[in-house]
Amino acid sequence: MSDGGTGAVISGIGQSDVGRRLGRSGLSLTMEAALNALADSGLDRSDLDGLSTWPGGSGPAPGFTGAGVWDVKDALGLNLEWFSGGSETPGQLGAIINAVAAVRAGLATHVLCFRTVWESTAQTAGRRASVIGSGGGRVEGSHQWMVPFGAVSAANWAGLLATRHFHEFGTTREQIAGLATTLRANAALNPKAVLTDPMSVEDYLNARMISEPLCLFDCDIPVDGSTAVIVSASEAAKDFAAHPVRIEAMGSALYGRPYWDQYSDLTSMAAHDAAEALWRNTTLTANDIDIAQLYDGFSILTLIWLEALGLCGKGEAGPFVDGGSRIARMGELPLNTGGGQLSAGRLHGFGHLHEACAQLRGVAGDRQVPGDPEVAVVAAGGGYLGGALLLTRSR
Amino acid sequence: MPDANAPLPALDPCNTPFWTGGERGELLISRCGSCRRWLHPPVPVCRFCLSTDMTPEPSSGRGKVLTYTINRHQWLPSLPPPYVIAVIGLDDDLELRLTSRLVDVEADRVTIGMRVAVHFEQVEDVWLPLFSPEGGQR
Numbered sequence: 001m002s003d004g005g006t007g008a009v010i011s012g013i014g015q016s017d018v019g020r021r022l023g024r025s026g027l028s029l030t031m032e033a034a035l036n037a038l039a040d041s042g043l044d045r046s047d048l049d050g051l052s053t054w055p056g057g058s059g060p061a062p063g064f065t066g067a068g069v070w071d072v073k074d075a076l077g078l079n080l081e082w083f084s085g086g087s088e089t090p091g092q093l094g095a096i097i098n099a100v101a102a103v104r105a106g107l108a109t110h111v112l113c114f115r116t117v118w119e120s121t122a123q124t125a126g127r128r129a130s131v132i133g134s135g136g137g138r139v140e141g142s143h144q145w146m147v148p149f150g151a152v153s154a155a156n157w158a159g160l161l162a163t164r165h166f167h168e169f170g171t172t173r174e175q176i177a178g179l180a181t182t183l184r185a186n187a188a189l190n191p192k193a194v195l196t197d198p199m200s201v202e203d204y205l206n207a208r209m210i211s212e213p214l215c216l217f218d219c220d221i222p223v224d225g226s227t228a229v230i231v232s233a234s235e236a237a238k239d240f241a242a243h244p245v246r247i248e249a250m251g252s253a254l255y256g257r258p259y260w261d262q263y264s265d266l267t268s269m270a271a272h273d274a275a276e277a278l279w280r281n282t283t284l285t286a287n288d289i290d291i292a293q294l295y296d297g298f299s300i301l302t303l304i305w306l307e308a309l310g311l312c313g314k315g316e317a318g319p320f321v322d323g324g325s326r327i328a329r330m331g332e333l334p335l336n337t338g339g340g341q342l343s344a345g346r347l348h349g350f351g352h353l354h355e356a357c358a359q360l361r362g363v364a365g366d367r368q369v370p371g372d373p374e375v376a377v378v379a380a381g382g383g384y385l386g387g388a389l390l391l392t393r394s395r
Numbered sequence: 396m397p398d399a400n401a402p403l404p405a406l407d408p409c410n411t412p413f414w415t416g417g418e419r420g421e422l423l424i425s426r427c428g429s430c431r432r433w434l435h436p437p438v439p440v441c442r443f444c445l446s447t448d449m450t451p452e453p454s455s456g457r458g459k460v461l462t463y464t465i466n467r468h469q470w471l472p473s474l475p476p477p478y479v480i481a482v483i484g485l486d487d488d489l490e491l492r493l494t495s496r497l498v499d500v501e502a503d504r505v506t507i508g509m510r511v512a513v514h515f516e517q518v519e520d521v522w523l524p525l526f527s528p529e530g531g532q533r
Contacts, residue, residue: 133402159464
């Protein structure tokens with residue numbers, strides 16, 4: 001750990017084609033992303049000795065997960081010293097957090113991390129991964145406390161948080177329109193984004209309601225796609241990686257109760273715990289952040305992350321995103337510069353990670369944020385899932 | 396409000412009192428025999444004092460709306476919108492809350508802080524604890 005931080009870097013990034021109804025298997029998408037990441041890193045396949053993914057090979061319904069550890073290990077013919085796949089982690093970025101921990105512990109040197117979804121193709125086959133209970137049968141586990149009352153979608157769970165935020169802080173749909181329209185404008189510069197037509201504030205306000213106060217444009221878009229990154233020990237990456245991205249700090253804490261409806265403060269949730277831990281693990285502060293890639297499975301979750309990370313005051317995320325000027329690509333805090341999940345598509349946290357790395361390396365093409373961004377925060381998860389990474393450029 | 400028919404819970408020894416207490420008109424909630432706190436979802440140990448003396452006891456079944464959402468989208472063929480999902484804070488314990496569906500109330504009349512009382516609806520072997528405004532329809 002000569003350079004401080006976590007002692008780990010992201011030495012390569014890769015992404016598959018991203019789109020709706022691509023009609024490809026999850027493993028095919030995963031291989032495309034993995035081989036791209038491998039080529040980007042300059043590593044040889046034989047250098048990979050770790051594998052990490054979220055949520056692993058089994059999901060609630062087809063499409064939610066595209067490949068597991070076993071699939072990828074076998075497909076790539078890897079000799080693994082360490083591997084992990086599972087969903088009981090601090091959100092989707094738990095796969096990265098685990099990989100960094102493994103590298104720190106000396107269990108692996110180069111860990112291929114991936115997240116694959118093919119929800120768009122799976123949806124056309126009749127079932128929806130995001131609707132709990134759509135497979136028929138009775139519900140077990142924590143879903144039983146929500147689903148029997150009709151709260152079958154995360155849109156409902158997030159809607160409950162949004163109503164509370166509106167109630168406590170006077171947040172409005174008009175304010176959130178600033179977030180949705182800004183991300184749509186960002187998506188127009190991202191060749192992989194699925195929704196690129198310009199969106200006006202009126203378009204947003206007139207959109208049909210899904211789970212009030214959340215409308216269609218407050219919900220992200222199911223897509224097919226895979227993202228892969230390679231987490232490497234800093235020392236080992238020195239010799240080959242052209243532009244490694246330093247993982248300066250991570251936030252993996254969970255203090256509150258692990259339920260969407262039981263967390264004591266319904267306007268902060270696990271994001272608060274992960275963010276608090278993140279800032280304890282670094283000397284950097286919220287003022288050092290140049291760009292933010294914050295989970296937007298639902299718009300309200302981005303507001304919650306903005307507040308949790310101290311990028312604006314508690315309860316002030318509504319005014320902060322209002323009008324969109326602060327969070328625009330040219331604004332004081334460029335946010336979800338690839339269009340986020342709301343407009344680019346639900347790559348489930350890993351799209352945000354990929355975008356942060358591309359921006360820090362200055363390879364984000366037409367949507368590159370000017371001024372050589374140096375520090376990025378990436379956060380993923382909603383409800384009781386939350387994990388955050390602080391990344392820095394190491395040029 | 397149309398009848399909503401959502402997937403039912405799979406009954407097990409731990410959750411059966413909660414899901415079937417409605418047969419006798421009781422909202423049964425796990426309660427600690429040692430520190431007397433109420434805990435939901437039901438658990439075999441008290442997270443406040445770690446006592447394992449946990450018993451389902453009839454709660455007041457009364458409380459107030461902490462937050463809610465009006466679902467407008469049809470997710471499943473058996474679930475016609477609109478319906479109101481709410482998180483209810485029960486009077487029995489400051490930290491005792493549960494998610495439910497509100498009935499006998501117009502969706503646009505629901506407010507945070509609204510007083511509600513439990514009202515059971517039997518579906519197969521489950522008595523769903525739904526909530527309606529205290530003192531009748533709004």
